[in-house]
Amino acid sequence: AQSVAQPEDQVNVAEGNPLTVKCTYSVSGNPYLFWYVQYPNRGLQFLLKYITGDNLVKGSYGFEAEFNKSQTSFHLKKPSALVSDSALYFCARPHGNNRLAFGKGNQVVVIP
Amino acid sequence: GAGVSQSPRYKVAKRGQDVALRCDPISGHVSLFWYQQALGQGPEFLTYFQNEAQLDKSGLPSDRFFAERPEGSVSTLKIQRTQQEDSAVYLCAASGSVTDTQYFGPGTRLTVL
Numbered sequence: 440a441q442s443v444a445q446p447e448d449q450v451n452v453a454e455g456n457p458l459t460v461k462c463t464y465s466v467s468g469n470p471y472l473f474w475y476v477q478y479p480n481r482g483l484q485f486l487l488k489y490i491t492g493d494n495l496v497k498g499s500y501g502f503e504a505e506f507n508k509s510q511t512s513f514h515l516k517k518p519s520a521l522v523s524d525s526a527l528y529f530c531a532r533p534h535g536n537n538r539l540a541f542g543k544g545n546q547v548v549v550i551p
Numbered sequence: 552g553a554g555v556s557q558s559p560r561y562k563v564a565k566r567g568q569d570v571a572l573r574c575d576p577i578s579g580h581v582s583l584f585w586y587q588q589a590l591g592q593g594p595e596f597l598t599y600f601q602n603e604a605q606l607d608k609s610g611l612p613s614d615r616f617f618a619e620r621p622e623g624s625v626s627t628l629k630i631q632r633t634q635q636e637d638s639a640v641y642l643c644a645a646s647g648s649v650t651d652t653q654y655f656g657p658g659t660r661l662t663v664l
Binding site: 473475480481482483484485488529531534535537538539540541542543544 | 555557582584586591592593594595596599607610642644646652653654655656657658660
């Protein structure tokens with residue numbers, strides 16, 4: 440069973456508008472969840488993670504994510520998108536011996 | 552070092568050649584991971600080291616793939632007799648534990664012709 444799912448392929452948003460990238464997770468296992476961003480020809484950069492505690496997690500570059508247990512979701516959000524936020528976003532979850540299981544990724548396109 | 556480094560950044564190989572990809576992790580990070588990322592896909596786990604011990608190699612796609620980390624720091628992923636389907640970006644990551652963040656290197660883009 441897939442640990443995380445990113446249901447959308449691409450998210451288009453106008454610059455200055457709120458940005459949401461969706462992620463849902465399977466109920467089994469620990470609910471440790473991560474978001475990474477990948478710019479073209481670059482490795483993955485860590486944005487934020489949920490381990491325990493507050494459901495609202497704040498991360499790098501103005502991003503935040505809310506852990507929602509009832510909806511088994513961990514959507515990534517940013518109040519006001521920038522053109523420079525255009526990139527590939529991955530939700531991930533530890534599986535087995537620490538290895539990360541990634542979603543398929545969401546391409547975010549911020550339109551000027 | 553400040554971050555995870557990988558070399559080479561780009562590698563072009565002819566089908567049948569052997570290649571070696573290097574990962575230099577963050578100093579003190581005992582856990583090291585290799586992932587394979589095909590075009591347009593998320594990274595897929597290949598293998599995992601804790602210090603010099605290879606604890607999980609279940610993701611290696613065939614016996615042509617071999618990884619080592621002899622002194623618990625630098626790691627090398629070797630692919631023998633490369634095939635076209637091996638073309639991908641190979642990512643290395645380092646972390647402390649299951650709840651610690653994995654920090655990724657820039658990757659090596661392998662193209663097999």
